[in-house]
Amino acid sequence: MPDYVQRRHGRYWVENPAHPAENFTDKWNEYPDRRRAFVDWHKSITTTLESLAGSHGLGLHKIVATLEKGFPGSDAVRASADRYGDQIRQVREDARLHVARSGSLTTSATAANLIRRHQFYGAATPASD
Amino acid sequence: MAPPPPRPINLGRQWAAVRHYFPQATGRLRRNLLTCNVRLQPTPASLTYTVRVKLPFDQHPDVEVIDPELELHPGTTQLPHTYPGDRLCLYYRGEWDSGRLLARTILPWTSEWLLHYELWLATGIWHGGGITHETRS
Numbered sequence: 001m002p003d004y005v006q007r008r009h010g011r012y013w014v015e016n017p018a019h020p021a022e023n024f025t026d027k028w029n030e031y032p033d034r035r036r037a038f039v040d041w042h043k044s045i046t047t048t049l050e051s052l053a054g055s056h057g058l059g060l061h062k063i064v065a066t067l068e069k070g071f072p073g074s075d076a077v078r079a080s081a082d083r084y085g086d087q088i089r090q091v092r093e094d095a096r097l098h099v100a101r102s103g104s105l106t107t108s109a110t111a112a113n114l115i116r117r118h119q120f121y122g123a124a125t126p127a128s129d
Numbered sequence: 130m131a132p133p134p135p136r137p138i139n140l141g142r143q144w145a146a147v148r149h150y151f152p153q154a155t156g157r158l159r160r161n162l163l164t165c166n167v168r169l170q171p172t173p174a175s176l177t178y179t180v181r182v183k184l185p186f187d188q189h190p191d192v193e194v195i196d197p198e199l200e201l202h203p204g205t206t207q208l209p210h211t212y213p214g215d216r217l218c219l220y221y222r223g224e225w226d227s228g229r230l231l232a233r234t235i236l237p238w239t240s241e242w243l244l245h246y247e248l249w250l251a252t253g254i255w256h257g258g259g260i261t262h263e264t265r266s
Contacts, residue, residue, distance in 0.1 A: 059176045060244070064251035078252055085248040085256025092241065093258070099237040101151055103169030103178075105244055113150065115237045118225070120210040120245075120259030122218025 001042060044070065093117070135228030137187040143231055147182075150232035161186040166195070167236055171244035180239050187227045190235050192217040199246065202253045209255040210242065217242050221260050 006013045011029045016022035028035040048070030055062045060081070067077040091097045091107055098112035099105055106112050140163040147154050147165050156165030163184045170177040179196040193216050199208060210218045219225075219238040245257035 056174060057170070057176065058174075059250070060172065060174055060247035061250035063174050064248075081248055081252050082254060082256065085245060085252075085254070088241070088244060089256055089258045097241070099240055101153075103151070103167070103171055103236070103240040103243075104173065105171050105240055113233065113237070115241060116234055118220045118234070118238055120218055120238075120242065120255075120257050121221045122210040122212055122259075122261065 002039075135226045137227035138230060140184065140186055143184060146230045146232040147236065151236060165231075167239075169236070169240045169243060171240045171247070175244065175247055178243055180236075180243075182231060182235060182239075184231060189225070189227075190231060192219060192235060192239055194243070200250060202250050205253065208246070209249055210257070210259055210261075218259075 004014055005025065006015070011023075012025045012035060014024040016024055025035070028038075048066060051066045051070075052063065055066055064077055064081050068074075071077060088097065088105065092115055095114065095117060096107050097105060097115045098107065098109055099115055100112040104112075105115075140158050140161065144156060144158050144163050144165065147156070147167065151167045151169075154165050154167045156163065158164075164181065166179055166181050168177050168179050176197060178194050180192060181195045182190050182192050184190040193214070199215060201208065208215055212218055217239060219235060219242060225234055241257065245255060249255050
């Protein structure tokens with residue numbers, strides 16, 4: 001992404017492809033803090049995405065932790081995890097959840113078998129912190 | 130008049146079904162006990178778990194995760210929906226009997242438990258639903 005930032009006559013310039021005369025980064029030249037904020041954000045998101053790519057097969061909890069680190073102060077990641085868990089439960093209750101030979105859960109019946117209805121039993125769900 | 134009790138499936142047939150549905154399973158059948166280890170990965174992003182199921186003939190199965198070691202969500206002291214010894218509680222009474230195949234019930238339910246376990250590790254909330262009892266002996 002930084003490759004798209006040009007220098008024209010000593011000024012930062014990102015051309016609007018629809019209006020070549022327009023510079024998306026004109027304010028960077030007046031307010032250097034804005035450019036620094038962008039560079040910091042870009043480094044951070046790059047680190048997050050690289051970390052995510054390396055999280056494949058390490059657990060959903062690692063994915064959630066990586067995303068929460070990348071978007072501090074946001075409840076969106078936690079809310080997405082909650083929603084995903086609720087959706088999985090709902091499709092099982094609707095008898096639409098299947099399991100493949102790897103144990104992978106899917107809503108597709110191709111090469112997978114329907115999960116029969118059941119309810120988890122046992123100790124009360126422990127309190128969260 | 131109560132329905133007749135289910136006819137228990139013999140362990141040889143149980144084991145054959147496990148290998149059919151989960152070809153990577155390993156195990157052994159000795160006398161009246163089937164022990165099998167099955168690797169389960171509930172989603173592509175998930176860890177791959179090795180689960181050990183022990184099934185004595187005409188009894189209930191014992192299910193535990195032997196690898197990797199299960200963790201607790203920060204601030205909690207026990208795993209959700211488990212019996213003492215971290216055996217998984219996968220069904221309510223009447224939902225399983227020895228006339229049902231492990232491969233079509235216990236193992237898929239275990240994979241589902243593992244998915245909800247990973248989300249619980251992340252959020253501290255169990256989204257898998259179920260029935261809880263008050264105390265744990």
